[in-house]
Amino acid sequence: MPAELSPKGRQTREAIAQAARKLFAERGFHATTVADITSAAGKSSAAFYRYFDDKEDLLAVLAESFLHDVLENSVPGGLERALPGSPDDTEFFTSAVTGYWNMFKQNIGIMVAVDQLAAGQSRFAEVQNEFRTFGMDIVRSSVLRAQEQGFGGELDPEHIALAIALLFEQFTTVYLRSDAAALGIRTSDRDAVRTLATIWKKTLYGY
Numbered sequence: 484m485p486a487e488l489s490p491k492g493r494q495t496r497e498a499i500a501q502a503a504r505k506l507f508a509e510r511g512f513h514a515t516t517v518a519d520i521t522s523a524a525g526k527s528s529a530a531f532y533r534y535f536d537d538k539e540d541l542l543a544v545l546a547e548s549f550l551h552d553v554l555e556n557s558v559p560g561g562l563e564r565a566l567p568g569s570p571d572d573t574e575f576f577t578s579a580v581t582g583y584w585n586m587f588k589q590n591i592g593i594m595v596a597v598d599q600l601a602a603g604q605s606r607f608a609e610v611q612n613e614f615r616t617f618g619m620d621i622v623r624s625s626v627l628r629a630q631e632q633g634f635g636g637e638l639d640p641e642h643i644a645l646a647i648a649l650l651f652e653q654f655t656t657v658y659l660r661s662d663a664a665a666l667g668i669r670t671s672d673r674d675a676v677r678t679l680a681t682i683w684k685k686t687l688y689g690y
Contacts (some may be wrong), residue, residue, distance in 0.1 A: 497526040
């Protein structure tokens with residue numbers, strides 16, 4: 484791929500990327516072909532291979548771009564993010580979970596595909612672990628804050644961070660892929676956010 488793209492080149496590359504995001508979400512990564520992507524983007528296969536080596540290379544670019552956006556923009560203030568001000572600070576948990584939920588929902592096709600490929604390819608495992616580490620950092624900080632406030636002294640911040648991060652990831656994936664509805668669970672974004680926020684808050688504060 485050229486180091487510097489012309490405005491037209493950037494437009495073509497972005498059109499392909501946008502088409503892939505949509506199709507991965509609707510059909511899944513494995514059921515989407517390069518021909519599907521180029522057709523949806525209104526571009527030729529030659530244009531696709533000018534910018535990407537193959538479908539997996541495109542997914543990796545999308546995943547790495549998504550991760551960059553998460554790390555740069557998802558939490559105002561970065562590492563100086565706000566933490567629960569008190570055991571009654573429900574707004575912190577609701578706001579943090581809402582941001583996570585919306586971010587995941589907008590990129591569900593990418594997240595599911597990365598999870599599917601991470602088991603066998605280190606490139607995707609690294610992206611997945613960076614995303615998980617981001618979530619774990621937030622949870623760990625919230626555990627430490629609760630402990631400063633006199634709550635959750637028996638909690639291991641590292642283990643709780645991993646457990647909640649993975650719970651969020653799996654719950655969100657199943658919920659957003661409509662698997663929960665297939666299990667007879669009535670679903671709505673509002674209920675999902677409330678459920679995750681409640682689990683997180685009660686783990687730290689006990690109520």
